[in-house]
Amino acid sequence: MATTSNIGDLWGSSTPARMSTDIGHLWEGQQTTAPTDQPEIGNLWSASTQEHPAPPTSSVGDLWGGLNPENGLPKQPAQPSSVGERFSRAWNNPNRGFLGRVFDTANTPLLDLHREGATGFEAGAEDVLSGLTSPLSLLLTIGTLGTGGLVESGGVAALRTAGLGAEEIGGIAKGAKILSDANKAGRSLSEGLDLAEQAGVNRDLLQRGLSALKDAGFTTDSLTSKGMIRRGGAAGLRVLSVSPLKAETVATGLQALTDAGFTAQQAMQAAELSPKVLDALKDGDYKEAERLAVNVLGSGTFAALGAHSVAKDAAPIFDEVSSRAGLRVKDTPENNLIAKHFGKYDRDVVQAGRSNELWAQDLRDKYGKITPTQQQRIFNYVQAGLDPDTMASRHNALAEAAGSSEHIPSLSSEPVTSGMSSERVQELIDSKHIQKSYTPAEISDLLTSYDPRQLSAEEKALAVAVREKLNESLETSQKAGVLKDGIESYLTQIWEKDGNNAAANKLRHDAQQGAFDVNTTMARQRMFDNAFEGQLLGRKLAETDPIALAANNANSFARAIAAREAIARLKDSSELASDTRPLVALSGHGEVVDGENGASVLVHPSSMTKITIPDDTVSTLQNSGALQRGLHDGSIVKLNKPVTMDSIGGEIDRLENRSIGRPIKFDVEGNVELRKQIDTLKAIRDGREPASSLDAYNAQQKPLYAWDTHGYQPVDHAAFRGWKHVATSPSGDPVLLQSDMLVHPEAAEYLNRRLGLDSQGPGDNAVGKALLKANREGKGLLLFGSPFHVAQEALRAVMTGVNPFGIERWDLANDPVLAKGVEHGLTLGRDHRELSAFKDGELQGHSALLSKVPGLRQIQSGLDNFLFQKYIPSLKARAFRSLQERYAKAYPDWTADKVAEVAAADTNERFGGINYKKIGRTAATQNWFKLAALAPDWLEGEVRSIARPFGTEGKIARIDMLRGAAALWTASRVLNYLISGNGHYEAPFGVALKGDDGREKVYSIRTLPTDALHAISDPTGFISGRFSPIVRAGTEMATGRDEYGRKLQKSGLLYDLFRSVAPIPAQSAVKSLTGEAPELNTKEQTAKALGLSVYPYRTEAQKLADTLASDHYEGGVVDPMNLRAHRAQLRIEESVRLGEIPMSEVPMLAREAGLGKDQINQIRKHVIETKNLNPDEASLYLRAARLPMKDFLQVMDTATSREQKVLEPLYENKRRDYLTRTRKNHLPSQRITDAVYNRLATK
Structure with missing residues (x-):
């Protein structure tokens, strides 16, 4: 078959192009017939540059604008000599629209600081400095970095x-x-x-x-504040008679927008140029790499400065917006006070949960594995009060109810119960409920579990330990007044399905009525009787593991106590809300009223009360002026009203009653104080003293003030209910009241979020719940079996400087440093809210489907339990101790609380587990994040960790990030030189290995430095790769295309959905077998499945060509067979190109791979076109060949100098063809508006 040797023929040109022999003799031996006046390739580029207006230099220089007159390649154009000429060129650029010309003009430098002969570093500095002199950059820089206080704030x-x-x-x-x-x-x-x-x-x-x-x-x-916009804008608005506060608010918003604009401008430039640094390094153009690197460093530095200004100037706006969006609560003294007291609550809860978990672990270690039958027998023995006779009599009762003749001799003829009479027990036996609910096998197991003869000595000893644990928690909870809450929790754990049965309801009723408030023995007995009574009713127990039940029971009581104590601390706190009122207040009070039979107390158990202000607080309020402000706005009221002639009788009665049974007090003259006051009032009443004497009497009375608690809000939580307090009767006797605690409006929002009482957003409706459940299932399947998280946690530990090996037996009770960390936001392990937290190595996996598959359930539970409950908490405990010590040394002026707070936040961000309750994140917002992101907590932690080094508290994070980056970069360079003799600086944190296809693949590990580089250089790609399965599936269904942009059949949509949630290792295997990712072979896909990043390095031009070329494919439907054929075709092409097989063998190999005649012709054509090119260059050439001229020029402008030389022949053909077609098919009036034509045709 004849093949064309003329590139012009490939494009249907009737006139073959003349080939330059100065580009490496790629087409040696070819004859050319081009006219002699056809310009050389270099002249083609030169001609298009000489008179074509070059785009102006941006704030870092227009690095790729214009064409080099020497080689026809894009370069930084020489700037016009005067400012006017530069602005004229920018404004009159025919290739830009109006907005583009405005932007270019605003970005045109006033000063051109470039000089001939500059080194790469010097040229980069000149780019940065010249760019900063553009009008837009000057405005944004001065507006952001400040005026030094030239304008009054x-x-x-x-x-x-x-x-x-x-x-x-x-x-x-x-x-x-x-x-x-x-x-x-x-x-x-x-x-x-x-x-x-x-x-x-x-x-x-x-x-x-x-x-x-x-x-x-x-x-x-x-x-x-020194921001020019904020100060100047506010001053200008005040001149226009705008109130100072409104002027400041508006100006602050404008300042924040200016700061954000400056930051975005610099950050975008850094992100745009950073990949080009790597491209230049790969190309070996180190001078260009130096210039670009300086530009990136300059832009990055200014972006960091701008971000600092944004954080400061936009803080009030961000605080308001983030609060409204549910990201966090406002940073107010009231919320900080709640965080402080509930930090102690977190410490108490975590300490209790961990202590009970360790108690359970120690018992299991001591007594070994306990079978389910043993668990139920020990449980029944504990329920029987450790009495074999009671256990045997209950066995007999159940056997009779089940219709079994099995009988165990016992001393007691009746089952001992404290809540039922013998008649009631017999009634339940006769009802035979158990026969209706239990299968014969279940009845047999139940009766066996009640057989005391099978109790071993070890089982009895274990039962004693469990009994002691239950007794201890019951007594503790009774003293704290939370017994009823603990019993309710106990009931919800013990019964299968709901706990709504007669036995449970009776126990619940007794608890709610306060029957056990002072009698823990009765409470214990009734709880233990409950299981037997329920079984007689035909109910089944959901859980009989005595160790887990006892630990969970103790933990439930401890959580209730901790919540109660947190509210008590708030109640007793001296800190106040902004209106000087307390943050919490009791809802009931007693009020003295007059009646026919004298004064009495009227009880208002659900109304608000006025809370008397202590004397020392009154003094503080007076000194600060807050007392007068409070009296003025009504938040403070004066309780004692002046005595008048109309009320003098009631005052005398009050004092008379007050004197009854009270110790006698004498004044300095030896008079009884109360009697003297009474006599004085009686004298005034009877006319023996003038009425004006009441003024002197009233002046002697100490003023009493109280906070008015109108507007306080209820909180639907057990810790706020059932508070007891005392009112005083007219005779001075205490009156005991019980009511609920209400919350100040300024504290209500945070408290509701902190306690998980706010709206769940999508979790509040059936559809949202289904989506959340499906999304969780998809994530669980996707991440199953992947070693990614274990590797990431270990690498984070190494970067932090702590040992990544070993499981630690941490315990807050014996570790005050760790306890302080938890108090200030550190999260450690599981929540311990569910009973499963105390089961033997059991953890509910993320996938419900896998948990139902025997074998996989154990694997999933084991992996998750090891990672999330053992490994990560151990790493975080070690990391926090280390970071706490380092932060204390780095910031000696910080308080211990501040050090602990920042160290805890840093630890959570590095290892996962952000304390969303502490920051006040709403459940609704977090649920939306769960729907959108694959791992929202991990993603947010990464973003925060990347941002932390740039903040004012980022000294330690900067050190660790730089140290980790330096170590990884050095190791990568050493390995690259050892393997290939090439440093491969284009892959700063990776090792390049040549694959079977001749292309180099970069192997790297995911770390914070690599993720930071990814986020900075490709923010869109960084975020898009972290979407949840449900978002990916929705996107594919909406677009009809897969992750590679290929069109999917309708049947393929379902297949792609299931494949997208398949475990990551399985996905890699499938892609390798089906050829869905032809760039990676089986070995490379296996490396990806093990958690490594494996990818072929692609320059910015290659990426752009891939993206643009994908829009010019036929758009054929993705089919596994077609994918395998395509991969085979690429393999054959590469083998021929590398000389591994001759062209004559192509038809035979192609037919063996199932390729047809058209594909064989394509192989021949592609091989000829890309002769002597390496795989990356060949790929770029073939993709660029598909592009129309406008897109092709974008690729040329983005390409490195080496890539531009590869594309030179293609450019010549495409340019000539475009000019010919345009001159033939378009009128001069049409051509003049064609920007591509003008660029190519202008001489």
Whole structure:
């Protein structure tokens, strides 16, 4: 078969192109017949550059604009000599629309700092500095980085309005800065005031200034902001008579937008250029790599500075937006106080859960494996009060009810129960409920479990330990007043399905009525009788593992106690809400009223009360001016009203009653105080003293103040119900009341989120629940068997500097450092809320389907239990201790609480387990994240870990990130040189190995540095690869295309859905066998299945060509057979290109692979076109050949210099063909508006 040797023929051109022999003699020996006036290839590019307007340089230089007159390749164009010419070219660029020309003009540098002969590093610095002189960059830079305080801030204006002078404002500003620094170090307001006073700031003046700012609606930050937009904008608005607060709010928003614009501009430039650095390194163009690297470093540095400004200037806006979006609660003193007290709650809960878990583990280690039959027998023995006779009599009763003649001799003729009479027991036996509910086999197992003769000595000893544990938790809970809550939890765990049966309901009723409040013996007996009674009713127990039940029971009581104590701490706290009222208050109170028979107490158990303010708090409120503000706005009321002639009788009666049974007190003159007051009032009443004497009497009475708790809200949680408190009767006797605790409006939102009482969003309806369940199942299947998480956790430990090996027996009770970490947000292991947390190595896997498959269920449970309950908590415990010590040394001014809080957050971000309750994330928002992301917690942790080094608290994170990156980069370089003698700098954290197809594949491990590089260089790809199965499936169904952009059949949609949730190792195997990922062979797919990243390195031009070429395929439907044929064709092409097989053998090999005549012709054509090219160059050439001229030019502009040389012949043919067709088919008036034509034709 004759083959064409002329590239022009490939494009249907009637005139073959002349080939340059200066590009490596790729087509040696070919004859050319081009006219002599046809320009050389280099001249073609030169001609298109000489008069064609070049795009202006952006803020880092337009790195790929224009064409090199020497070789016809894109290069940075030489800039016009004057500013006017540069702006004129930018504005008159015919290839840009109006908005594009506006942007280009705004980005045109005022100064061109480039010079001839500059090195790569110098050229990069010149790019950065020149770019910063563009109007847009100047505006954004100055607007973001500040004016140095040249304009008066809104806070200063507010203080001037309050009557403060310049010297006073200066002192307040100094104090405000000290307070801000103290707050960042974790110090309280009182400590900050002390520090300011030590620095010479007048304390009273500072407090007065703070009050003035607060009254005006400002924060202390309004005194120190130096942003030009914020200060200048606010000042301008104030001139226009806009109120200072509104002016500051608007200006702050504009400042935040400016900061964000500057940051985005610089970050986009860094992200756009960073892959090109790697391309230049792969190409061996180190000078270009140096120039680009300096540009990336400069843009990245400015982006980091801008991000810092965004974080500061946009903090109030972000706080409001994130709160409304449910991402977190606002950073307020009230919410911080709740976080503080509930941090202790978290510590108590985790400590109790872990202690009970260790108790259960120790018992299992001591007594070994316990079979289900043994578990039920020990359970029944405990329920029988460790009495074999009671156990035997219950056996006999159940046997009779089941119609069995089996009988065990016992001393007791009746089963001992504390809640039923013998008549009731016999009635239940006669009803034969058990025969209707139990199968014969189940009846046999039940009776065997009640046989005391089969109890071994070890089983009896274990039962004693379980009994003691139950007794201990019952007594503790009774003392704490949470017995009824614990019993309810016990009932929900013990009974199969719901706990709604007569036996359970009776026990529940007794608990709710307070029958066990002072009698734990009765409570214990009734709980133990409950199982036997329920079985007589035909009910089945859901759980009989005595160790798990006892541990879970103790833990349920401990959780209830911890919640109760947290609310008590809030109630007794001296910290107040912004309106000076307490955060929680009791709902019931007793009020003295007058009646026919004298004064009495009217009880209001569900109404709000006025809470008396202690004397020391009154003094503090008076000094700060808050008392007068509270009296004015109604949040504080004065309780004792002045006595008048109309009320003097009631006051005398009150004092008379008060004197009964009270110790006598004398004044300094020896008079009885109460009697003297009574006599004085009687004298005034009887007219022996003038009425004006009441003024003196009233003046002597100590004023009593109280907070008005109107507007407080209920919280639907057991810890807020059933609080006892005391009111006083008219005679002075205490009156015991019981009511609920209500919450201040400012604290209600966070408390509801903290306790999980807020809306579940998609989890509140049947459809949402189904989607969440399906999504969880998909994730469980997808991640099953993958070693990714274990490897990632180990690598994070190495980066943190802790030992990645070994399981630690951590225990908060004996580890105060770890306990402090949990108190400040550290998460460790399971929640211990469910009974399964105390089962023998049992953990509910993420996939319900796998949990139903014998063998796979044990594997899944074992893997998950090891990873999430043993390995990760051990790593986090070691990591926190290390980070806590390092943060304390790095930030010596921080308080211990601040150190613990930051170390805990950093640990959670590195290893997973962000404390969403602490930050106040709503359940609805997190449920939406669960639907959208594959692993939302891990993804958010990664993003936070990548961002942390750039923050003000990121010193330790920076050290670890840089240390990890340096170690990984060095190891990669050493391995690359040892393997291939090439450093492969284009793969900074990977090792390049040549595959069977001749292409180099990069092998790397996923670490924070590699993920950070991925996120920075390809943010879209970073996020898109982390979508959940349900989002991926939805996208494929909506577009009808798979992850590679290939069209799917309708039947293929279902197949692709199931394949997308198949375990990752299985996916890799399937792709290898079917050829769905032809770039990777079986060995490479296996490496991916083991958790490595394996990919062929592709330059930006290759990526762009792939993307653009995919739009010009026929769009054939994906079929496994077609995929295998395509992969075979690629293999044959590569073998011929490498000289491994001659062209003559192609037909035979192709037919053996099932290829047809058309595919054989394609092989020949592609081999000729790509002769002497390596696999990557050949792939780029063939994909670029499919592109129309406009897309082809995009690839050329993106390509490296080496790639541009490869594409030169193709460019010449495509250019000539495009010009010919356009001149033939379009009028001059049409051609003048064709930007591609103008670029190619302009001489």
